[in-house]
Each structure stands twice: as C-alpha cells, then as structure tokens.
Amino acid sequence: MVDIATRVHNHKWKIDPIVRSLIDTDFYKLLMCQSVFHNRPDVQVTFSLLNRTKSIRLADLIDEGELREQLDHVRSLRLSRGESTWLRGNMFYGKRQMFRPDFMEWFENLQLPPYHLEKRDGQYELTFEGSWPEVMLWEIPALSILMELRGRAVLQDMDRFELQILYARGMTKLWEKVEGLREIDGLRIADFGTRRRHSFLWQDWCVQAMLEGLGNKFVGTSNCLIAMRREVEAIGTNAHELPMVYAALADTDAELANAPYQVLADWHAEHDGNLRIILPDTYGTDGFLANAPDWLAGWTGIRIDSGDPIEGGEAAIKWWASRGEDPKQKLIIFSDGLDVDKIAELSTHFAGRAKVSFGWGTLLTNDFRGLTPNDALAPFSLVCKAVSANGRPTVKLSDNPNKAMGPTDQIDRYKRVFGVGGQTAYDVVV
CATH class of the missing domain: 3.20.140.10 (nicotinate phosphoribosyltransferase)
Incomplete structure (x- = not known):
C-alpha cells in the first residue's frame, strides 16, 4: 500500500x-x-x-x-x-x-x-x-x-505529520461510506471519479478500498489505467459530448432535432449489449423519450445524470412500458452527485422495478469536506x-x-x- x-x-x-x-x-x-x-x-x-x-x-x-x-x-x-x-x-x-x-x-x-x-x-x-x-x-x-x-x-x-493525520481521516471517512454501502442488497456500483479526483494515488486507493470492502458489489472503474493495473472491469459508455457536437453541425431545425438520435444510430452500429446505454438529458429527457424511435427502447438501459433522479428513473420505466418493454429487464445507471444516502434511497425506491447501477464520482474520489481549515479541500465543480x-x-x-x-x-x-x-x-x- x-x-x-x-x-x-x-x-x-x-x-x-x-x-x-x-x-x-x-x-x-x-x-x-x-x-x-x-x-x-x-x-x-x-x-x-x-x-x-x-x-x-x-x-x-x-x-x-x-x-x-x-x-x-x-x-x-x-x-x-x-x-x-x-x-x-x-x-x-x-x-x-x-x-x-x-x-x-x-x-x-x-x-x-x-x-x-x-x-x-x-x-x-x-x-x-x-x-x-x-x-x-x-x-x-x-x-x-x-x-x-x-x-x-x-x-x-x-508537514508530514499533518498530512498523515489528514489522509488517515480521509481514509476513515471513505471506509465508513463503504461500510454503509455494504448494507444495500443487490448493490452494483462503479468508480466514476477520475475527472474531479483528489489525485491519481487517492483514486487508486479508493478503488482498492471498494474492492476489499464491497467484493462483487463493486463492478469496476471508469479509469483505464487503474482498471488495467488492478485487474478490474473498465466501465463506461457515452457522454453529452457526442450529441452536443452532432447538434452543432446541424444545418436546419429538423437536422438539429434528429441529431441526438443520429448519435445513437452511429453508436448502435458499433456497439451492442451493455454498451447500448441511452443518455437522454442533453436537450431534456422528456422530449428525448417522447420523440425517440422505437429501436432505442430495445437498448439495454439508460443513464440519469441531471435533474431529480427519482423522476428520471420513473420517466424511464414509464417509457419502456409504453414501448412494450419490460422495465425489470432494463438497467438504470445513476451518476449525478451521488453519495451513500442518495445511493441507498435510489436502491430502495427502484428495487424490483428495474436493474439499478451507480457510477460514483467526486464524492468517492475527492471527499475531504470538513477535514481542513476553512474547508479548503472541499470539491468544486x-x-x-x-x-x-x-x-x-x-x-x-x-x-x-x-x-x-x-x-x-x-x-x-x-x-x-x-x-x-x-x-x-x-x-x-x-
């Protein structure tokens, strides 16, 4: 270590x-x-x-x-x-x-x-x-x-002693979170914390703690280098960047309205299975789902990354049902501003209604809130x-x-x- x-x-x-x-x-x-x-x-x-x-x-x-x-x-x-x-x-x-x-x-x-x-x-x-x-x-x-x-x-x-105490407190704080997550039945959670991590070494330590503390409830990390070194699954699908750029290239309003679906048509041609995850909120989830082609309903799942997560999950379940799909066979991935209490709440709310997974980001890999004077290490956006x-x-x-x-x-x-x-x-x- x-x-x-x-x-x-x-x-x-x-x-x-x-x-x-x-x-x-x-x-x-x-x-x-x-x-x-x-x-x-x-x-x-x-x-x-x-x-x-x-x-x-x-x-x-x-x-x-x-x-x-x-x-x-x-x-x-x-x-x-x-x-x-x-x-x-x-x-x-x-x-x-x-x-x-x-x-x-x-x-x-x-x-x-x-x-x-x-x-x-x-x-x-x-x-x-x-x-x-x-x-x-x-x-x-x-x-x-x-x-x-x-x-x-x-x-x-x-100095060195202060740093030892700081990191000991940070490790204790994270381990208490891991202990809380252990109590969630059926939990599937991955590390999504690369982009706003405290440091590479800290992210690597967090992944090791999740591996040891959660066993098979921990399904992998978004960080490719850590996935390779720790021999865990590399996790990830697609992000807002794709529809944002495709939309900017549209010449007409009709092309603009179709851009988010063209992105996923290109993705559909390249990937299958669990990589077929819809990210619907770039231009509003409600409108995206209302106008989505039927073939998208056959995809594996959906990622909720903004707005009220319960409302987002409920909208996904309602949409799948309206398109003749069984929501219990679908995957909902939550990834926005998560911490233990929210993960527990969402797990309970959707238990038995859909498959649920979590991409835990900044508050996994950069939560030093309350551990330094003036909260000088608190994460920021x-x-x-x-x-x-x-x-x-x-x-x-x-x-x-x-x-x-x-x-x-x-x-x-x-x-x-x-x-x-x-x-x-x-x-x-x-």
Whole structure:
C-alpha cells in the first residue's frame, strides 16, 4: 500500500506526475473517440475549461509555470507496449477487440495537440483546438491536472505529520461510506471519479478500498489505467459530448432535432449489449423519450445524470412500458452527485422495478469536506467541454438549468426545437 502522505509531502518527485499515461482517462472517452474516429474524424472542435465554482480562484492558487509543466508532460506521453496490448487484447463488456486495429494504430501514434492558456479574473482560460478525435482526449487530463494542483496548493504548507493525520481521516471517512454501502442488497456500483479526483494515488486507493470492502458489489472503474493495473472491469459508455457536437453541425431545425438520435444510430452500429446505454438529458429527457424511435427502447438501459433522479428513473420505466418493454429487464445507471444516502434511497425506491447501477464520482474520489481549515479541500465543480464544432457554438440544456451552457440565443433556439419549457433548478453538487 502506497504511503500517500509521504508521496504528497514529496510531490515534486518525478515519480508522481499528475497524469502518468494516455490511458489515465475515462473508458468512455476511448469508446467515444473510436466512434468519432470512424464517423466524424474531420470535425474541428474547441474544448474549453469552465469553473462553475467562481469562489475557487484557480489562477490565484496554482502557479502557471507548474500548470504548464504538467500540461507539457501530457503532450510527451505515448501509449506503452503494455497499454496497447491491454487495449488490443483485453475483453471489455464481454467483447474481444473492442478497439479496432485502425483506431489502435492511430492511438499508438497520437500526440495530444497544443493548448492555449491565459489568466483572467482569477481563473485560467484553458482551450484546446483541432480535430475532434485528438482534442477530445484532453478533457480528462486537463481536469485531473487542475484538480490535483489545487489540492497540492492547499497541502503544500502541511508537514508530514499533518498530512498523515489528514489522509488517515480521509481514509476513515471513505471506509465508513463503504461500510454503509455494504448494507444495500443487490448493490452494483462503479468508480466514476477520475475527472474531479483528489489525485491519481487517492483514486487508486479508493478503488482498492471498494474492492476489499464491497467484493462483487463493486463492478469496476471508469479509469483505464487503474482498471488495467488492478485487474478490474473498465466501465463506461457515452457522454453529452457526442450529441452536443452532432447538434452543432446541424444545418436546419429538423437536422438539429434528429441529431441526438443520429448519435445513437452511429453508436448502435458499433456497439451492442451493455454498451447500448441511452443518455437522454442533453436537450431534456422528456422530449428525448417522447420523440425517440422505437429501436432505442430495445437498448439495454439508460443513464440519469441531471435533474431529480427519482423522476428520471420513473420517466424511464414509464417509457419502456409504453414501448412494450419490460422495465425489470432494463438497467438504470445513476451518476449525478451521488453519495451513500442518495445511493441507498435510489436502491430502495427502484428495487424490483428495474436493474439499478451507480457510477460514483467526486464524492468517492475527492471527499475531504470538513477535514481542513476553512474547508479548503472541499470539491468544486470544474468541467472541460466542447464549446464549438466547425466554428459553430455547442449547447447543452440538461434537466438542470444550472448545468446549461452555450450562447443565450442558441439556448433559446434549442429550447424551442426540443420543446423544453420551464425547468426546476438544482444545486450543482460537483
């Protein structure tokens, strides 16, 4: 077991770069990247960092030179032979050769494109531009670097003893959560915490704790590098990025309305089984389900990632039943702002009515709330999103207007096209 406190105390060691591999990323990024590589390889995109928690002034906390050093290090990374062998030969979701030879050849020769960094009003403006398959792979490393550098800034003045106590308390806090999860019958839970983790070493420790504490209730991790090293399942399907870019490329309102379904038609052609998971909330779940083609009802399940999760799950069950499907045979994955109490509540509510699984993110891998003065290590909401495609702005509406993004005039247009009216706003936990 790694002595995390000692490593943090000596975090300048070259052994501890923040991102240490191109597969230190979420599995769904690689699945989506392959889909983009085959379907929309020439689309030019811009990704941009957005700190939703304005009170965390990252540019005041994080040294620009250190940030550039970490970003430059990521650009120096290439797939190792062992990583390539794992991706080419491992079984994912019951399927051999998930990643095709042409994609793997491209990935093995990939260098992430340049970045653009500026300071403005106490925040960093960090953007990435270029071809979609290349630029999209910056998202997770960029978030991981900013989150960990913020943590390092908070911890840099602590001595070794203080750090030992902090991490002992953090471990105790997580283990108490694990003990609470043990009591949930039929639990299926995965680690989704890469993008806003405290650090790589801490995420790796959290996965080990889940493995030991939950046994077969712990079904895997979204982090490819940890999945490979710990010999657990790599978990993930698709994200909002796909419909956001497809929608931005639409020329007419009719093409815009069809864009979320075109994304899934391309996905349907490439994947089967448990990879066929619908993410319906990009432009409002209600409208998506009302207008969805019948073939989507045959997919394995649905992921609820914004809005009221009980309402979202109930909407999914009602939709499946209306399309002649048995909801008890379908999978609902919850992944928004989860912690133990919410996981227990949702498990109880949907028990016997559908299969339920959980993607536990930031409050698994970065919950140091209450453990430092002024709560200086509390997690915050940082995202890196596609903001344009072929020069056109992207839009996300979500089932929570506090997660919406895009120019106001375009948000109004998308609401009209997708029939989104008044929405209930929810606090963005993380």
